[in-house]
Amino acid sequence: MDCVYTSLRRRPEVTPTPAGEVAEVLGILWAHATPKDGLEHISGSLDSDRVDLLLYFLSPDPNSPTAHGPLHRAAALLARGHQRSPTLQRRYLPPAGAPDPQTGDPRRAKA
16 A cells, blocks of 8 residues: 655635634545545544645556556546536645646646
C-alpha cells in the first residue's frame, strides 16, 4: 500500500466550515474515484487555509508497464474531483497544474 499526502487550498474569499467539511471532501473524492485509481482509504484534517489529505492506494502492479504510481493517481483523482464537483470548485483552488474552472487559466492553478 502507498500513501500520498496532499492538500486542497481554500479560495481566499471562502471561510472554513468545520462541521462536516472534511467528510464532504472525502465523500466527493470517493464519488469520483475509479477502480483504476486503486484507492483504498482517505483521511483528512481541516486547517485554516486548506484541507490536508492522506490518500492510501494499492501498490501498482510491477508487471504492468502502464501502471501509474501513487503520486500520479492522487493528482489525477484530485483534478478529476475538482473538475466535476461544483462544491470543490467553489471552495478550493484547483490542484497544481489543473485549469481553474472559474478563469479557464491553467497558470492560476499554480499560484
